[in-house]
Amino acid sequence: MSRPTDLRRPLTLRDVSEASGVSEMTVSRVLRNRGDVSDTTREKVLRAAKALGYVPNKIAGALASQRVNLVAVIIPSLSNLVFPTVLSKISDELEDTGLQPVVGVTNYKPEKEEQVLYEMLSWRPSGVIIAGIEHTPAARAMLENAGIPVVEIMDVDGNGVDSVVGISHRRAGLHMAEAIVAAGYRRIGFLGTKMPEDHRARKRYEGFCEGLAQHGITLADTEFYAGGSALAKGREMTEAMLKRTPDLDFLYYSNDMIGAGGMLYCTDAGLDVPGKIGLAGFNGLELLHGFSQRLATMDACRGEIGRKAAQIVAGRSQSGQIGGEVIELEPVLEPGDTIRKR
Amino acid sequence: MSRPTDLRRPLTLRDVSEASGVSEMTVSRVLRNRGDVSDTTREKVLRAAKALGYVPNKIAGALASQRVNLVAVIIPSLSNLVFPTVLSKISDELEDTGLQPVVGVTNYKPEKEEQVLYEMLSWRPSGVIIAGIEHTPAARAMLENAGIPVVEIMDVDGNGVDSVVGISHRRAGLHMAEAIVAAGYRRIGFLGTKMPEDHRARKRYEGFCEGLAQHGITLADTEFYAGGSALAKGREMTEAMLKRTPDLDFLYYSNDMIGAGGMLYCTDAGLDVPGKIGLAGFNGLELLHGFSQRLATMDACRGEIGRKAAQIVAGRSQSGQIGGEVIELEPVLEPGDTIRKR
DNA sequence: CTGACAACTGTTAACGCTAACATAGCGCGC
DNA sequence: GCGCGCTATGTTAGCGTTAACAGTTGTCAG
DSSP states (O other): OOOTTOSOOOOOHHHHHHHHTSOHHHHHHHHHTOSOOOHHHHHHHHHHHHHHTOOOOHHHHHHHHTOOOEEEEEESOSTTSHHHHHHHHHHHHHGGGTOEEEEEEOTTOHHHHHHHHHHHHTTOOSEEEEEOSOOOHHHHHHHHHSOSOEEEEEEOSSOOSSEEEEEOHHHHHHHHHHHHHHTTOOSEEEEEEOOTTOHHHHHHHHHHHHHHHTTTOOOSEEEEEOSSOHHHHHHHHHHHHHHHSTTOOEEEESSHHHHHHHHHHHHHTTOOTTTTOEEEOSBOOGGGBTBSSOOBEEEOOHHHHHHHHHHHHTTOOTTOOOSOOEEEOOOEEEOTTSSOOO | OOOTTOSOOOOOHHHHHHHHTSOHHHHHHHHHTOSOOOHHHHHHHHHHHHHHTOOOOHHHHHHHHTOOOEEEEEESOSTTSHHHHHHHHHHHHHGGGTOEEEEEEOTTOHHHHHHHHHHHHTTOOSEEEEEOSOOOHHHHHHHHHSOSOEEEEEEOSSOOSSEEEEEOHHHHHHHHHHHHHHTTOOSEEEEEEOOTTOHHHHHHHHHHHHHHHTTTOOOSEEEEEOSSOHHHHHHHHHHHHHHHSTTOOEEEESSHHHHHHHHHHHHHHTOOTTTTOEEEOSBOOGGGBTBSSOOBEEEOOHHHHHHHHHHHHTTOOTTOOOSOOEEEOOOEEEOTTTSOOO
16 A cells, blocks of 8 residues: 555655656646646556655746746735635635635734745745735835736725725725714714724724814714724723713724624613614624624625735736736725614 | 846846855855855845845745745634634744744635645645544545644544644533533523534534433434524524524534624523523634623633644644644633523 | 864755657558 | 658756855964
């Protein structure tokens, strides 16, 4: 059962070629389904390869062919829930292109992003999908000089290196402000993350304030958090804020998770939502379906972003454009049950 | 600013060597901090490399040195919440070992696992961490012949290929059954996933039934689901089950997410938890902290599993053992607020 | 002043595979 | 039956890096 020369020397094409009595080149052709090989030879080779348990060495293959079937995907976090969704869409879309996503995580740290990017580029991937358009100068330079398709995702507010697929978080915040004001709310609080490097949350915040300002409204209260379970934080912050500023009639959360925590608090406190107080989050997390009330939110088009980004690196973009494509998607307000209808 | 010969020819060591007037070998030594290089030379080389924007080619490096700093991590899903935790611990632990995790996702499909494993092994990683101990015969053969450390994680109920780090899901189920019976509950329902390939959920179920049987109890009702938002499914299934079998006094869920959905239903329905009906889940998800009641659950030691597995592939296991290490961790019951105290 | 040794740098030959070209055999039209 | 063109296979020369070894200095003890 075990192979004859089990000296733990790793198997190479040569082993398969000797076992099947053909040249290495022919084995290579069989295993890659490339070029003409007779059926009998093919079968002989496949049998030998299987018997030996041969696994091709892509390192050597990539070096020789100057082609690597990897796409670097660089995201800030895996625990955010948002990114796994995007990832899985990228993965689906890449499925039959022969490309394989490889994930790097930056924990929202620019230096870590730079380092991860360097590491990934040193494997010479055939494309990069990276979250956000803010990078260190060095990282940006690497992206510019890599000579491969680069797609920056999630955010379109700014200048990208090459292609960009995302939404305007600024406008997302602005639209939410308008919807809230239109529903008649006036005393509005904001609850969000403290992370200075979460540019998208920051832009939503800025857009939101701007939207309120257009109606002569300023935020009545704000609170920011860092770390911990988002749901619990949402509950705690909501309680604290409502104690501090009892006359608030709306709370806008920078993400659905803390929003849900806030919603739980309001329910437990017996507050009339959305009558006395309205709530909204951001992201359109499917995870949260199942609560008694559906939190108002805004779908960030995560799935579509992943799909489009993957198409671009795979060179399958419908537009047929070669690079520098910018796709802005429109987030859709999902009013749920926590904004008053008029 | 842009490099002189910007013919988009990818940069190699030779470019840096020419730019700095030393041999390729010396450049290589500088960039890897290996061997003796004079300070002046080192500086010259570093300056040239930076100016050119050179990024080393690990493909060539790996081929030449026969060393690859990658660890393959193969998990069933990223949306399960359980795996991102494990992943991040692995990542932390590997941080300063020079090893880099590369993630593959199987979607709980054995064939997909086989395929992902093949793909990863073809990059000749220096170790494999893989969830579960059930694999296709081909996958198992690959793991056995890879000639690198293999750590199977999450589950210890069965025979591993090499090292194993996890908990006994069978005993976890059994202990939960005992705790529930000890608390005086007798009419017990089970709600879980339909996935036949989720072996760990299956083992918990089996262990749970066994634990009940020891007290002469059999499950009063069961329900299984597949797909959809777990929280919403938990709510729906709970409602359905309680309508069908109204005299149930305990519901055991195969994971915390559907458990939380069930808890929300009970709260909304005004049921007395844990007085009239008790609830428990599994995993010890931190995510759920923030609900009004804390769901009884069992910590699956995810963090510790990730840490230990990473130590083993990094050759840093405290035991100093070379392979075939089996570490069984003890899941801890977290009674929360949804099991009656007596 | 010689030989031993350290510190630094260079040369050569892989690593395992594939692109590109070369060759062998065979059928087939005329 | 000649050569054309096809299919099936083999040969050669890298791909960009590093291991192993080979200089080439300079220092220093004896």
